[in-house]
Amino acid sequence: MSDQRLSDEELFEKYKDGVIPPLIASPDSRFGLVNGKLLEIYQRGFSLVHSVPLGVLLPNLTFQPGKPERWNEGNYRPNESTIPDWTSLCSLIRKFETPSGERPGDKECERCDKRKALTAEGKGKAIAYLCPHGLIDMAVPVRLDSQTIAVLFSGQRRPKRAAKWPKDLLDIDDVQTPENETSPDLLIESRKRIQGLTKLGICVSEIETAMKCDDERQPGVEVGPNEIEGVLTRMDTAALHLSTLASNTYEFEKARLVSVIRYGLAQALTIPKEGPSNWEDALRAMKPQLLRFAMLYGLDYAALCRIVNDEEIEIVCQIGLDQILSGSNRISFNVKGTPERGRVQRFPGLWEIDLNFYSELSVVARILAQAKERAQVFPKMLCAIREDEFGFVLAMGAFRPGKPSLSSSDAKSVVEIAAVAGLIAETLYLLKNLHQAEADMGHLLEDVAHDLRGPIQTIVNKAARFKIAGLSPDEYRDQARKLAAACMRINLLAHRVWTAQRLWRGKLVYKDSTVSVKETVKKVVDTFADVGEREGVDVVVDWDELEQIRSVHVDSDMLFECVLNILHNAIKYSTPSSAGRRSQVMIRGRVEGGRWTISIGNRGIVLKKADMPHIFERYYRTEEAIRYKPEGTGIGLSIVKDFVTHYKGEANVTCDPIPGTREYKTIFEVNIPTETRR
């Protein structure tokens, strides 16, 4: 079955294990044949581009036209003949060696070939172009039996009057669609265009040789002007056929790209537990797609990056010209000046930036300027950005000098890629949070289970002791009070968890009513009577002060919960008095400046300044608190925070050493505007 008929899900299933069919290509030859479908070509072929001259042409396939009206895929036949060698000029360029033994021309030709091959492939069109060394070259995509099997190269002739010719891509625009295949007008038009190629001095004999037309002429023989027209006619028809075979490639390719990226996303999503660093791994895993993207658009450099902080960007994944950022994947940017030179061309979501321009797109421009500073190569770079709460994800690429701007449709594709990359990053960012939430929830459940079993064991033990004869009435009462305290510990925990889960799920609805603060505090204090007794802590309330507050308009249950949680903390973390007396927790209240305040103070463990900004965060527990009382969930004060936030109030805490002792006085204060009615 052709991949074209497979759904995304089926494609994912098929390729998820990374099984890639073999590549049939000779690393030494100018041409190679990828014996796979489009996906494989990109996944495998592109991964070889650093080491293999791509120039993908069939070493063992020949076009045998026969009669045009009967052309079909059968016109391609295996061919044992050798591949035409480079032209002498091309060979000279490629073989030129520097004193250090490097062959820069070789690399450059490879890069150029790759780019143009993939441009032709991506566009689904044959293209003719002027190479940086002034040679005319052609790249023709070949598509056979639902497979893009090759890109044919031909030309490689130095034009005689190069100055008059276009400096870059010359598309053969009108010869590639099935719809216009039989249109006489278009054929005439396209022939005119092809005929225009004669002015470029293309060596038609090479084209002819490469395409093995059934002409009787010998390969490599120069032809005169009168014969060119006939050759070009055949070439025109051959190109038409080849291009027809290549039709829909581009659209198919784009669809496949999305599929591949979705695959990457799916792959990322199936990584279950490495949450925090996953998004980086996923970006790295996108390297083949990034490479594809760069080659498709003829970029010499492409990268996926993220903003680390205000001064650093991390290149997570990059391809092409690695020397740009060799040594470090992090670029620091600190460009303070804002020279107004340069210009910005904006497509939706896409910036093409002259790197002298630093101002409006400050961050991006700075990054790119830094990259340019290191590279000293590219006058322009391309950058698509997705910004979200995660930060930035950038897909960026660099143009070589003289490269024209992208078209808006190309720009759109780049934006799509960046958007999908961003989506992956964003998804993984959310995954990271999800994993963290799962881990937190796991700890919470563990804590809750532990903190439930403790008092249950106490209840079991007390119940057993009641069965033992010989308890005096006082002992009996004492044990009963401790039993009640154990029950209350369970009740408090259940209550707190219940409130927290409603709060976190957005199910908590505040129902305001007129509430007496004094009565609420009394209810809380009564609730803690046995717990306080067990912990050796007395709760002292300044009832007169609380009386001043009178009634407030809040949710009565949440006010109760708020006071209860603070008081519970105060009791729990009170330390025994150094004089051997019982500890004391003091509850006070006041009304001033249009706000009512409840404060609860105790003598106990230290609360460091560094902990204060976090003390109301969910699950947060200080080192000292953990050391003093390992049991606990760290959710009580987050409920307090929600309560005060809801009523536009504040929750504050202070902690000061008590002179002459090793104790600290901690005061939690909640203050709420008196007028809370809406």
Add this chain to the structure above:
Amino acid sequence: MKPVTTILLIEDDKDMVEDVPPLMSQPQYGIEVDTILVTPEMDIGTLRNKIKAKPYDCLVLDIRMPPCVGMTNDETEGGRITGVLLCRQIRKILPTTPILVFTAVSDPDVQRAILHEGANRILDKPAQPDQLAEKIRQIVRSG
């Protein structure tokens, strides 16, 4: 006369320290219980001395307790595995005394860790006094 089994209960829960001795001293159990209430102020050296002060037939140890002085929050994972570290310390001074872990920690990783450190058996809280006594008898018998 039936020989008395003596155990040392190492706990941070006041109620446990208060309740277990009278429960286990019932005639049907015949277990004499000494206790150590673990507090954050307790020094690890003091704790070690108390443990080896007297020969016991068995030690009963909790897992989640405040880290003693000399232990860090990090190494005890905020008190979550204080008992695991204590078990390691105990095994250095009492290599053969049976150790029963009586705990409300049900995390299998933590339970495996304490067994790895030399604990002999684990009894999950909550448990009836009968179950605790039976477990102590088993562990003492099997040595």
